[in-house]
Amino acid sequence: MNDEIFTVKQTAEYLKISDRSVHKLILDKKLLASKVGLRSWRIKKADIDVFLHANANVVEEETGFSG
Numbered sequence: 722m723n724d725e726i727f728t729v730k731q732t733a734e735y736l737k738i739s740d741r742s743v744h745k746l747i748l749d750k751k752l753l754a755s756k757v758g759l760r761s762w763r764i765k766k767a768d769i770d771v772f773l774h775a776n777a778n779v780v781e782e783e784t785g786f787s788g
Contacts, residue, residue, distance in 0.1 A: 726765055
């Protein structure tokens with residue numbers, strides 16, 4: 722089990738997006754996070770990986786084409 726916990730800044734760096742985008746994902750409930758104190762959030766790496774998997778492009782297996 723991966724218990725690594727990221728801050729918003731670390732999550733943004735990991736995903737290569739802005740801190741603001743991470744906050745938006747959290748507030749839109751697209752990325753699971755826990756609020757710590759009044760303004761801080763913590764995100765489990767496992768939850769980031771779930772988010773990435775859920776939003777990955779999936780190439781459907783083509784049938785009937787040999788190319």
